[in-house]
Amino acid sequence: MADNAGRSNRRGRPGYDLGRLLDVSVRVFNERGYEGTSMEVLAQRLGITKSAIYYHVSGKDELLRLSVDRALDALFAVVEEEASTNGRAIDRLEHVVRRSIEVLVAELPFVTLLLRVRGNTRVERQALARRREFDLVVSDLVEQAEAEGSIRPDVDPALTTRLLFGMVNSIIEWYRPSRGLRAEQVADAVTKIAFDGLRTGSRKPA
Amino acid sequence: MADNAGRSNRRGRPGYDLGRLLDVSVRVFNERGYEGTSMEVLAQRLGITKSAIYYHVSGKDELLRLSVDRALDALFAVVEEEASTNGRAIDRLEHVVRRSIEVLVAELPFVTLLLRVRGNTRVERQALARRREFDLVVSDLVEQAEAEGSIRPDVDPALTTRLLFGMVNSIIEWYRPSRGLRAEQVADAVTKIAFDGLRTGSRKPA
DNA sequence: CCTACCGATCGGTAGG
């Protein structure tokens, strides 16, 4: 994990450490697209030469790998902490949704990059594989919630998972920390809409 | 509009017309990203030379513009047909959601490309501007539905719109026509979850 | 005569 990103030892020549290099790189990748970002442009934005980047990483590819792994590690921490709890599946599902939104907001640029990965390189395919793994864990939780009768039985669990996390993941498209909306408020809105529905009154199945 | 895509006049040398050229181009753009697709690679996939592409369009830029405009035109047709109807705002909103999903499925590659536009070029910024226009129309409908008391008043209309269409738009991430799932079934699932909620029983506000 | 395409080549920029 990139846990000490931006706060590694401050001895030695001042300049970028790997964490701060990633912070800037990911922001540029999100602006221009990973493939649309040349190492030349990236170096300009960093204020260093191209060759200086190669001191920190082996290439553009490794910048991507380290960035998406940071997002994936944070998301997996959510489902792993959940796996050791007990309680009703629906409550655990709601908790995973809320915690995922917190991670998404806290690691916004990294999750954004992750969600735009298409699978053209080995690194991208490995990232997609880990995303599918995450989906499987959530889908399993949805299935358990259906089995215990706490969520509607008339939508396929895999489809439910996709639409639920489609809503969650769409947050990266518009959320900006500067606007002062807190992660918790977004999580409240998502759980209200997805779990209890937009419509007033009740048309729910038993 | 690209209405006569793939079925323009069949006089002249057989080969690509603009519509069929777009069909292939958009597919390649979605695979490799717009910026990540070189005209050389595109030409190879088309089975013609780079210069042959320039016979049809002025450049890569125009390929993008024609493609996203096709998606936008189809989406605007949905809200424009809705503007002339009357009835409860919530029913009109549900109809816009259903029809948008139909468009999204019918024009899947074009809408996919549209939703990945980031705004780095003039063409991309114009596409984003038209998307925001669409969102405004929908957001207005959500506001009306809140005013008439048919959807929950405790979530901001703009946020509701974003999350609702976040769920709708996420369909492009996994929907594949080959799997036999019809647009109507997807629309049913979305409206069930977003309008009536996942949870069984009722915790709705009045 | 029209549509669709070719080979060759330009100035410029990518990654390393």
Added chain:
DNA sequence: CCTACCGATCGGTAGG
């Protein structure tokens, strides 16, 4: 600084 490649453009031509 080098090599490889990019998008764009030219004059010319084949099929129908």
